[in-house]
Amino acid sequence: MTRRLTGLLAACSSLGLAAGAASAQDAKTIQVATHYTGEQAAPLQACFDAYEAEHPGITIEHQQTAYGDFLQTILTSRVGGTAPDIYNVYSVWVPQLAAAGVLEPPPAEIAEFINANYSPATVGAATIGGQLWGIPTELSIYALVYNKALLQQAGYDAPPKTWAELREIAQAITTTNDQGNIDVGGYAYGTTVAEGVHPFYAQMFAAGVPPFAEDGRSTNLTSPEAIRILSDQAALFQDGITSNEIVVDNFASNAVGMQISANWNKFGWQEAFGEEFGNTVGIAPIPTDGPGGTMLYSFLWAVDATSEAKPEAWDLLRFLNTPQEGGLTCTGQMMQGMGSFSGHNADLEQMTAGADDFDRAYVEEVTSGRAVTQPNIWQASEVDRILRGYIDQAWSGSMTAEEALTAADAEIQAILDEQP
C-alpha cells in the first residue's frame, strides 16, 4: 500500500514538474527599461497590452529610470544579474556598452527592417564602426529657436542667416537692469554639458566641419572654423549680449531672444506660451557663413546580450516600430505625445503631414539631409564633459578660444587613443 502511494505521489509530482517545465518554457517575461515616465510611455503601454494579447505566455514589464540615472542603473543591474531584456539607450553610450559586450547586435532580418524604414542619418545614429546596434527611437535635432515677439520689438521681421546678423539682432534685443544684470538676453546658452556642447557641434556641422574625424579617432577642434565659432560665442559674453545668468530655461519666460535648441523642448514651451506658442516660437536653420547643416542625436532600442528572450525581444521591438492603425508606430505615438520625433520614415511622413510650423522646420532638417548624426565616439559623455569645461573657460575669458580648444583637443585625443 505504502509503495503504491509513494508511486502515485511520484507520478503526480513528475507530472507537475513536467507541466511546470513546459509552462516555464512557454512563459517569458520581457523587461523593457526606458527613461520615459508612466505618463509619457502610456501609448507604449497600450501597445504592450496589445502584444501580450496576441502572444499568450509573454509578459512585458516596463522599468522606468530617470535619464540621469539610466546608465548607472544598467551597470548595477548587469553586475547584479538582473539586467532588463530591452534598453532604450542614448546613442553616444553605445560604443562603450557594445565594447563591453552588453548589447546584442540585431539579427539580419531586423537589420534589413531598420535599413528599409529609417533614413541614413538616423541609421547612422545607431551604428558604430559599421555595426548596427538597435532600432532608432527618439530623434533630437538642433535648430535656431527665436522669440518672434522679441525680434519684432527690436525691429527685425526675420531670423538671422549668418552669425554676424545673429549678433546684431541679439544686441538689439538685450536689455539690462539698474545693476547691470541682463533682464532680457539676446542670446542664451545653458548650464548642462549638452546645452553648451551640442550647439557648438551643431554650429560646426553648419560650418561644414564635423567635430570629429569620420573614424572617431581624432578631432577637428583646432580647425579655424571651430576656433572662430568659439571665439564668436565668447564675444557674446564679453560684450554683455549673454551671460551665465541668462540661460536657455529663461526662453519660456520671454527673457531670451534666440538660442540653439533641440525639438524635444516643444512640450515645455507649449505649456509656457499656451495659445501664443505659434505666434511666439520661431524655428530657423542655424546661422552660419558655411554651407549650413546641424546635428541630430537619437536614442535606440537595444537588446541585452545576456537576455534569455532575445528572439522575443527583437520581435516585440519590430512590433513596436511597425506602423499601426492610424499610421504611426507605437514608438511614434509615444514621441508625438511628447512633441518629439521618431526616426521611422512612416512616422516622419505622418508627423510632417499634420505638422505645425515648429515640427515642419525641424523635420525639414532631417528630410533635407542637412542634419548630421552626432558622432558616437569613444567615451562620448566624458569627451563632452571635457569640452564643456574648456568652452566655459573661453566664455569666461580666462582662456582664448584657441587655447581652450587646443587644450581640449589634447585631453580628448588621449581618450580617443584608448579605444580598441
Added chain:
Amino acid sequence: MLQFLSSKKAAPWLFLSPVILFAAVFFVLPVVFAAYISLTTWDSLSPPRWMGLKNYQYLFATDPIFWKTVWQTLYFALGTLVLGVPLALVLAYALSRARLQGVWRVVYTLPMVTNIVAVAFIFTFLLRPTDGLLNRLLDLLGLPGPGWLTDPSLAMLSAILVFVWMELGRNMLLFSAGLNSIDQSYYEAASMDGAGAWSLFRRITIPLLKPTILFVVITNFISGMSYFTLMLVLFPGTQGGPSRAALTTGQYMYQMAFEDLRLGRASAVSYVLFALVFVATLVQLRLMRRGGLEEH
C-alpha cells in the same frame, strides 16, 4: 568545539561576531576592493585590467582638474570651519546666558532638519542675480548685484555661506552640550577674583571646551572634505558650478566613477582624499589633543 564556544574566552567574540561580520562585509571588504580597483582600469562592465600606479600617476601628473578640485575642497572645508565654528561657539555661549533658550535652539536647529533640496531651492531664489531677494536689497542700497551662483569667483563662497547656515544648529547643539558640562563654580570663582566676561570666555570656556571644539572641528572638516550634495542642488545640471568653480573632489570622483565609468581612477581619487583627510585629522589631533580638565 562546543566546549570552547561555551567558554568565557569565546563569549565576547560570540557577542561581537555580528558587528565584526558587518564591519568585514560592509567596511573592510569594500576598502580592500577599492584599493585593488585603484590599481586597475575598470568600467564595471568588463573585467578589471591591471595598471599598477598609473591611475595615481595620472592624477598627480596629468589630470588638469584633480588638483583644482583638491584646492577647492580645502577652501570649502576650511571656509566652513573658519566661518561656521566660531559663529556657532559664540551663539551657543550667548544662548547659554539668554532667556527662552529652548525657543532659540529650535530657531537655530530648524535649518538642520530641513531637507537639503528645499534649502538649496530657497537659496537659489534668494541669490538669483536679476530678481533674487539679496540683489534686490542691494539695489535698494544702490549697490551692484553680483552673480552669487553664476560668477565663478563667488560660487564656492556662496556654497560655504549656505552650508554654514545649514550646519549652524548642529554645531550650536554640540557646543551647548559642552558648555552645560562646565561646572558653574569655575565661573563663580573667577568672577570673585575679578575676571570680566571676556576673561571668563577666554580663560575658562575655551580651554574647558577644547574636547568639544576638537570634535566639532574634526567632524566638520571630514564631512567638508567629502561633501558635494549641496553643490549638486545649488548648481543643478552643471559640472560643479560655473566653470567648475564649486567642483569638489568628492563630486569629481562621482563623475569619474558613474558618468565616465572610470572606477579604477575614481578609487585612486578616494584613496588620495582619504590620505589627505587622515593627515589633516592627525595634525588637528596633535594641535588640540590636550584640553578640558585633564590639561589643568
